[in-house]
Amino acid sequence: xxxxxxIYGLLAEFNTPGELVLATEQARAEGYRRMECYTxxxxxxxxxxxxxxxxxxxxxCLLGGLLGVTTAFLMETWITVWSYPMNIAGxxxxxxxxxxxxxxxxxxxxxxxxxxxxxLALNGLPQLYHPLFNAPNFRDGATTDKFFLCLxxxxxxxxxxxxxxxxxxFSPVSVVEVEH
Amino acid sequence: MATKSxxxxxxxxxxxxxxxxxxxxxxxxxxxxxxxxxxxxxIAGIVLTSNTPLGWFGGLAVAGGVATFxxxxxxxxxxxxxxxxxxxxxxxxxxxxxxxxxxxxxxHAGTLISAILLLFKQTWRNxxxxxxxxxxxxxxxxxxxxxxxxxxxxxxxYWLFPYPNTMNVWPQFRSPLAWDVFAVSTYATISVVFWYIxxxxxxxxxxxxxxxxxxKYFYGMMSMGWRGSTRHWIRYExxxxxxxxxxxxxxxxxxxxxxxxFAVAAMAGWHTTIFPPYFVAGAIYSGFAMxxxxxxxxxxxxxLEDLVTLRHLDNMAKVMLGTGCIVGYxxxxxxxxxxxxxxxxxxxxxxxxxxxPMGWAYWVLILTNLAIPLTTLWSRKLRVNALYLFxxxxxxxxxxWFERFVIVVTSLYRDxxxxxxxxxxxxxxxxxxxxxxxxxxxxxxxxxxxxxxxIPMSEIRMMLPQTKVHKGGADAETVAKETV
Numbered sequence: 141x142x143x144x145x146x147i148y149g150l151l152a153e154f155n156t157p158g159e160l161v162l163a164t165e166q167a168r169a170e171g172y173r174r175m176e177c178y179t180x181x182x183x184x185x186x187x188x189x190x191x192x193x194x195x196x197x198x199x200x201c202l203l204g205g206l207l208g209v210t211t212a213f214l215m216e217t218w219i220t221v222w223s224y225p226m227n228i229a230g231x232x233x234x235x236x237x238x239x240x241x242x243x244x245x246x247x248x249x250x251x252x253x254x255x256x257x258x259x260l261a262l263n264g265l266p267q268l269y270h271p272l273f274n275a276p277n278f279r280d281g282a283t284t285d286k287f288f289l290c291l292x293x294x295x296x297x298x299x300x301x302x303x304x305x306x307x308x309x310f311s312p313v314s315v316v317e318v319e320h
Numbered sequence: 321m322a323t324k325s326x327x328x329x330x331x332x333x334x335x336x337x338x339x340x341x342x343x344x345x346x347x348x349x350x351x352x353x354x355x356x357x358x359x360x361x362x363i364a365g366i367v368l369t370s371n372t373p374l375g376w377f378g379g380l381a382v383a384g385g386v387a388t389f390x391x392x393x394x395x396x397x398x399x400x401x402x403x404x405x406x407x408x409x410x411x412x413x414x415x416x417x418x419x420x421x422x423x424x425x426x427x428h429a430g431t432l433i434s435a436i437l438l439l440f441k442q443t444w445r446n447x448x449x450x451x452x453x454x455x456x457x458x459x460x461x462x463x464x465x466x467x468x469x470x471x472x473x474x475x476x477x478y479w480l481f482p483y484p485n486t487m488n489v490w491p492q493f494r495s496p497l498a499w500d501v502f503a504v505s506t507y508a509t510i511s512v513v514f515w516y517i518x519x520x521x522x523x524x525x526x527x528x529x530x531x532x533x534x535x536k537y538f539y540g541m542m543s544m545g546w547r548g549s550t551r552h553w554i555r556y557e558x559x560x561x562x563x564x565x566x567x568x569x570x571x572x573x574x575x576x577x578x579x580x581x582f583a584v585a586a587m588a589g590w591h592t593t594i595f596p597p598y599f600v601a602g603a604i605y606s607g608f609a610m611x612x613x614x615x616x617x618x619x620x621x622x623x624l625e626d627l628v629t630l631r632h633l634d635n636m637a638k639v640m641l642g643t644g645c646i647v648g649y650x651x652x653x654x655x656x657x658x659x660x661x662x663x664x665x666x667x668x669x670x671x672x673x674x675x676x677p678m679g680w681a682y683w684v685l686i687l688t689n690l691a692i693p694l695t696t697l698w699s700r701k702l703r704v705n706a707l708y709l710f711x712x713x714x715x716x717x718x719x720x721w722f723e724r725f726v727i728v729v730t731s732l733y734r735d736x737x738x739x740x741x742x743x744x745x746x747x748x749x750x751x752x753x754x755x756x757x758x759x760x761x762x763x764x765x766x767x768x769x770x771x772x773x774x775i776p777m778s779e780i781r782m783m784l785p786q787t788k789v790h791k792g793g794a795d796a797e798t799v800a801k802e803t804v
């Protein structure tokens with residue numbers, strides 16, 4: 141893959157979540173859309189500031205659970221009634237109350253795996269390389285004690301000089317250009 | 321839960337003790353003075369240090385030595401078959417099922433801490449949930465081994481699962497033993513997934529702090545490229561909450577299904593409706609005891625008293641007191657129902673359980689599970705005494721083991737037909753296998769505390785006062801001033 145032109149974005153570093161949220165809100169008001177916050181723990185206010193509400197993880201989990209219960213119940217019914225019918229203490233072949241328990245377990249199994257792997261898939265993980273790891277202060281900051289706002293270069297409003305000036309007014313610890 | 325605060329306790333001086341929160345009078349969940357960096361350094365330092373403490377190697381050697389018992393016993397088992405165990409008619413279920421239920425029960429506290437306490441927003445759990453989850457997984461590993469070995473031909477263990485095969489044979493879904501396969505395999509899978517998902521952000525931290533290239537590579541792969549993006553965090557939190565919501569009914573169902581192994585059978589002493597709730601309460605009781613067994617030495621050895629505080633020990637002791645009372649109620653109800661049922665067989669079973677040839681086991685159980693813990697845990701002084709709780713945790717787990725022994729053995733060895741009465745005696749191979757699993761459990765746990773982050777760093781950060789978002793973006797100095 142040929143190296144991409146230009147930079148990935150401008151990365152501003154803050155010491156507190158409050159400063160990060162303020163800068164993010166202002167950037168949104170200014171018209172920036174392609175941006176992301178990076179924090180060492182979940183900061184819900186930052187998600188609010190980004191207007192991020194489309195969270196599909198619950199839907200994926202629900203679909204997984206429905207798939208699990210249907211699969212297990214139909215499988216048990218098919219096995220017990222058609223594929224391998226056995227007379228167990230005179231019970232009817234379609235003894236559905238007994239089928240509930242494995243079906244219940246598979247509901248949880250499928251729903252849990254869907255939630256976990258669905259979350260990873262929606263997040264685009266695993267993704268071992270990311271341009272942000274090129275920023276010298278990003279590693280050991282975003283996963284320890286620093287709060288970052290990245291305004292990305294493919295935002296139509298982005299321009300290195302103006303965006304840098306915009307970010308500087310929030311007195312961040314630093315504003316660095318992130319290489320691709 | 322109304323408790324006497326240490327301020328009202330004349331023996332504790334709230335001004336002198338920095339561990340006490342002056343506003344609430346309770347022990348602090350995290351010692352004051354920590355910030356994002358200090359907690360990260362403290363926890364990551366345990367994993368990333370190049371000086372592994374000698375004590376760790378010593379512990380690993382002892383645990384590994386004990387685990388060789390398991391290897392020897394299992395090798396002999398594979399050569400000779402399950403005849404080397406004490407299981408025979410009428411005691412067809414011996415140590416294998418006792419140990420299985422005991423280990424699975426221990427695992428349940430991990431899920432309770434990680435899932436149920438998360439749903440109840442009990443943030444104090446954050447310090448202990450990771451190693452409680454690890455304990456769950458290793459306990460399930462030990463537990464799962466017993467039924468697998470008991471089937472006689474463990475290499476055909478996959479026959480337990482429904483899969484299309486040339487024999488055209490399928491599992492029998494009206495049997496509780498088939499339900500068990502689904503319950504325990506789901507439990508193991510979901511526990512591992514929940515544990516791993518919980519560690520991803522911490523792997524990111526370790527990747528970024530690691531110095532050695534091997535550690536960088538290992539934690540880098542494990543972190544999947546986690547970079548703390550806010551959108552990722554929101555989905556991550558949702559997934560954690562969903563997994564917690566799913567694990568809660570799961571953990572209750574697993575021990576319920578295990579109790580069905582007994583309750584569905586038409587044996588005196590087994591065929592009761594009280595079994596599911598009383599098994600679940602017992603599981604949580606023994607599991608919290610095991611968390612204390614592990615937490616007390618770890619916080620001492622790794623100097624984690626700041627993060628696993630007396631508040632945690634106190635809270636865990638309260639949970640043990642609560643679940644212990646439920647277990648005690650279960651015992652009383654069993655005795656009452658054996659009389660109230662007016663069933664001759666039930667009555668005889670209870671008489672035999674208390675005063676028969678193996679009656680001593682019942683009284684050991686009453687002493688260790690009820691008499692000692694339920695009389696002393698009411699005292700706050702003992703609940704915050706780490707040494708006492710450590711010793712008590714062994715007492716409780718002895719009691720819980722005897723509970724399973726009493727349930728399994730006493731109902732089986734003298735059933736309806738006196739001509740088929742017998743006895744049960746475990747062989748040296750039974751004991752070796754059981755003791756070997758303690759070694760395996762400890763061995764795995766020691767590897768865990770050395771190579772994986774045993775306290776969730778990202779969750780500890782969320783408990784610090786600095787996380788409060790000040791509207792209008794206060795700078796670092798204002799925040800620091802306010803939080804002091």
